[in-house]
Amino acid sequence: MNKSNSKRRAAEQYLLSLLDTCDSIPKLHQAQAHLLKLGLHSNPLVLTKFTSTSSSLSSLSSSLSLLFSPFSSPHLYDSFLFNTLIRSLAHSSLPSFNLLAISYFSLMLRRRLLPNKFTFPFLLKAIAAAPSPHLLGPQAHAAAIKFTFADDLFVRNTLIHMYSCCSGGFHSARKVFDGMPKTNVVSWSAMIGGYVRSGLSNEAVALFREMQVSGVRPDEVTVVAVLSACADLGALELGHWIKSFVERERIPKTLPLCNALLDALAKCGDIDGALKVFVEMPERSIVSWTSVIDGLAMHGRGREAVAVFEEMRTAGVVPDDVVFIGVLSACSHAGMVDEGRRYFTSMKSEFGIEPKIEHCGCMVDLFSRAGMVEQAMEFVQSMPMSPNPVIWRTLISACRVHGKLELGESITRNLLADEPMHGSNYVLLSNVYALSRRWEKKSEIRKVMSKQGIKKVPGCSLLEFNGEIHEFIAGDELHSKYRDVFDMVEEMGRKLKLAGYVPVLSEVLLDIDEEDKEDALHQHSEKLAIAFALLKTAPRTTIRIAKNLRVCADCHLATKFISKVYDRDIVVRDRNRFHHFRDGLCSCRDFW
């Protein structure tokens, strides 16, 4: 070995060990300076190490500035360096970096470097994280086949993940999954997670059960995915079952697992169980705090939510924009107008966080619920961004509840012009008309809807019974299996009336006579679910229901009566929040 070669070798070794000691970005920058001084800017070994170090310190731009520098010689790069680069860029949460990963793959091919079995998992991960995975994903799949790596277990598992990140891609994901001669825990977790991502939580739970039958042992990642499904479904029994499963199977209680558990319990109605998980967590991230605050907000426990936020600040955790959504919605659900205002102002002044439309939406809701419709309107006019349909719908509900019918009507007309195919907008307008007793206008709406083929989203309520999740859909055909359920709804109606209940007919969309309207109300999904629970469950046990829409005025009133007449606690999670019905009253204090 000649002298200059051994000198270069020594420099290379020095830098590699220097990079090993880099545990902060300033140290990384020092190493970068040494690297340039020693002329190692084209050394693939050093550049690879530098890339993976800068990636683990979330400072990939340092590495990119080196690789893109005019001094570097990309012709020296090997497959290993490209793999490292693609992996590091795929790992980033910035879409532009994910895209860069994909372009490095092309560059690699242009330089006639062969991808190996490690390349495709990295590439597919980048594609999954980048915008429009459905465009590049199938091409990458074809490339994996061409280079004979498509049968590799790691590649297939990442294919499942990639396809399930494409909208509607769970079919393709399932095809890959079903075609695998051998699967492992990652394949199952990826598929279960894919179902959750597509909003198919029931399928996710079903696949989890299949996984257990097949003898593949779930791990902490599987459990996190199943817990998200659980949170989505509001399946408390399943949530509790998973909790004991984790204990029994000694599945490591990682931070994401505890966060998922805490979030699922809160979203399934066991907020105190969620708080217990939170208190016992050995370490917490901002996600843990946010889940607790959101959970308390959903249960109308705004004071406690705000207290938790203050505790978080005392603990030295820096708030982000997401946690403020929880704080503001807590204030709104608990009628804490002044606090809400203060927190909103503090976002920018104290924490330098620019409010987004979601935060403004919380403020509009805060004023609206408190009956301050004018302030809500003024707030909308002073927002730095233009209002979106969510904001308009919040305002319209406020107009309806607080009797500002003309304003409500004019806003709804604008909204209908923006979103003519959105069924819930017509429902809102129809309800405004019903309150102002303009029946002819109301029936006009119905005609427009049927003419244009605009459909209402059907109401759907979920209820767990005997370890199964039962689904009730509003206006479902009278199924023979549920004959007794419909009879029970009729009987409930009679009993409630004796107790003083008067059906609220104004929200029925159909242009039919009063008696038929009452029948239509009887078919609302939560009434079916409650009737089922009254028939099947032991006296005085709590009834828990999760539904997809907001509770309608009639079901809200009826459920209050049911809780008293039948002596049951009834917990309903609707689109927005929890309602705890007990002894004729609701925890939302009729504010929802």
Place this chain on the structure above:
DNA sequence: GTAGGGTTAG
């Protein structure tokens, strides 16, 4: 040196 996972207005 490889894959799957946690919070987000109404």
